[in-house]
Amino acid sequence: MPPLSKDTIVAVIGAGAMGAGIAQVAASYGHQVKLFDKAEGAASRAIDSIGAGLGKLVSRGKLDHSEAEAILSRLQPIEELSQLADAGLVVEAIIENLDIKRSLFAELEQLCAADTLLTSNTSSLSITSIAAGMQHPERFAGLHFFNPAPIMKLVEVISGLDTDRHVAETLYASASAWGKKPVHARSTPGFIVNRLARPFYAEGLRLLEEGAADTATIDALLRDAGGFRMGPFELMDLIGHDVNYAVTCSVFDAYYGDQRFLPSLTQKALVDGGRLGRKSGRGFYDYRTDAVQPQPQSLSSAGSTLVELPTLIVEGDLGVAEPLLTRLQQTGIHVVRRQGLANQQGRLLLGDAVLALTDGRMASERAVAEATANLVLFDLALDYQQASRLAVAIADQADRRVLQPVTELFALAGIQLSLLDDAPGLAVMRTVAMLANEAADAVMQQVCSAADADIAMQFGVNYPRGPLAWAEAVGTQRIHQVLTHMQQAYGEDRYRPSRQLKRMAVTGGHFHVNAA
Structure with missing residues (x-):
């Protein structure tokens, strides 16, 4: 026309x-x-x-x-x-x-x-x-x-x-x-953007409420590793908590109480207290004159214990995290590749530490399943070559001293590490997985096409990549696995994988998204 x-x-x-x-x-x-x-x-x-x-x-x-x-x-x-x-x-x-x-x-x-x-x-x-x-x-x-x-x-x-x-x-x-x-x-309730954006706020709020990290750290991770222009807390402060909370409640009610859209009591408390964000002077952050702004928490690499550059052993295929290995190699470390065990995801061995990309399980749970005590999980990044910060989590049964050489190695590559409490899916991975899951459900329910879902989130809320294109970059099988493990960890319907996403994971199909 x-x-x-x-x-x-x-x-x-x-x-x-x-x-x-x-x-x-x-x-x-x-x-x-x-x-x-x-x-x-x-x-x-x-x-x-x-x-x-x-x-x-x-x-x-x-x-x-x-x-x-x-x-x-x-x-x-x-x-x-x-x-x-x-x-x-x-x-x-x-x-x-x-x-x-x-x-x-x-x-x-x-x-x-x-x-x-x-x-x-x-x-x-x-x-x-x-x-x-x-x-x-x-x-x-x-x-x-x-x-x-x-x-x-x-x-x-x-x-x-x-x-x-x-x-x-x-x-x-x-x-x-x-x-x-x-x-x-x-x-349908929320159309595209107001529906698909809910997990960006919800997962940040849940991490905060569970004590996984503070607001400044979570925001920094979504910016510095995820490539988002703003983290969830600074964005909610900008939008206004009265507006953001009302939209969440509206979508939650319209979908008959679907737990994926559950409003946050933490945000409700801010609304009730008149702390609406930038427009009221206070929200998650304090915008009043001379207010001290919190800084993200980072593991310290000061007092390095590295006498010489270590050897990094790589077992199996790291998949979407392969560019991280390339970046670590550029520090001059010696890399030895060897075949991993059957059905074992790629991992990095640094001394006594075993590093692996999160698959949605808690580090403590995965360490038991893989008989690997000193397990350190690291988070997803939009671009491992450019990321300046990554989230990590360590198994409760691990010797925490293994964090020091890991921190020093990443510091050599210009990457700061933020230690999260052992949260399923860490920060960026769980957010991306939930965004992709919601987009996949919207496509399945014929709310929009896959291409339009991605265009809407890139041009409506400035996401660095459309959620479905991101899912395909990570691998739909990995995203489905993350969601399945998170659903098992929480025992909640909130993390149920979309049937459309499961089909893509099982068949190796594609959402037919277009680069915007």
């Missing part, structure tokens, strides 16, 4: 941050845009604010002055809803209240032409439910932008039960023409 022509008038209802941003995007493409807000003068003030923002871009040399003037000339403040009758596309961006939205669209149906596309920017309400009272729900869809709309690339095009396929395809083509990265989604 072709996009809407530039001659199509776009109406945006709601002149808040989202509405104003959407209006700017449409006007930048070339549409005449009518911006309406029931609050007197709100639309005009929003356009003035857009103008100020465009002026800053001009001053930085990022936008031509004439183009800024052209964009502003296409924005028109509207004082009466009736003035939107000639719009070919209406985007609603008002309060998240079902009854108010239904009432608005009932009025718009009477006001606008029969071929006008009606859309909502809702992030939490069912598109099917909003459309339930409409005479022609087939022309209604979700058009969910992310804040700030002029900058964020992702747009979720959400089809309700009655949305006509051609309507969704026209909106998809139009969002693409506007310079966005659109994805198709079926109207």
Whole structure:
């Protein structure tokens, strides 16, 4: 389907941050845009604010002055809803209240032409439910932008039960023409991003609540090893705990209490205490003037005991962790490779220490199963050649003195180690496994395609890699194994592997994701 022509008038209802941003995007493409807000003068003030923002871009040399003037000339403040009758596309961006939205669209149906596309920017309400009272729900869809709309690339095009396929395809083509990265989604709780992102916060919160590590350490691991721009706690502080907690509760309730979306009592306490994050001055971190910020915990390599570079014995194939071996070799250590035992995963032997990539079991449990007392597990990294920090865990029965040469070896390669309490799956691996699991379930339930799941998470929340592409890079069999072991460790349905993921692991199939 072709996009809407530039001659199509776009109406945006709601002149808040989202509405104003959407209006700017449409006007930048070339549409005449009518911006309406029931609050007197709100639309005009929003356009003035857009103008100020465009002026800053001009001053930085990022936008031509004439183009800024052209964009502003296409924005028109509207004082009466009736003035939107000639719009070919209406985007609603008002309060998240079902009854108010239904009432608005009932009025718009009477006001606008029969071929006008009606859309909502809702992030939490069912598109099917909003459309339930409409005479022609087939022309209604979700058009969910992310804040700030002029900058964020992702747009979720959400089809309700009655949305006509051609309507969704026209909106998809139009969002693409506007310079966005659109994805198709079926109207289910959380759509794509708000559903698939839940494990990123949930697994960090669980690690904190179990005493595996503190907030600064967990955040540092997700950044420095996982490649995420922010860790879960600093991101929740930025979003606002009232907002983040409310979304989690909404998704949890909508999925009838599915334990995968269980809200955190720790986060609830912050909300109850008014510690909402950056906007209130305190959250997991203290943003007040002169507050001392906590630092991540690291094992110390001071007072090195290495007299000479050690020999590292490699047994078997390290799989996704092979680049780590290459990096360690670059320190000048001597490496000896030998065949591992049948059905044994690759591991590194350094003196009395045995190092292995986490498979979702606790180090203490795995040490017993493999008859290896001095077992040290290390975490997944997005790029072992670039990671500056890794999580490790040691079996309870191990001689903790084996940590020192391990720490010194990794320090030679420029990698700091953070010791976690013996937590199943450590930090990055368990987070990636749960993100991939949720994405696989969404694909299986036909919420979206595998490619759109990955695009949504990369362009909606800036993940360094799509969760399904990441699962394939690690190996779907390994991800399935991690989840199975975590489910056994916790005895909870929360970690149940998706049937779709299991199929990929058993058959060696692929999700058919595209590099974004």
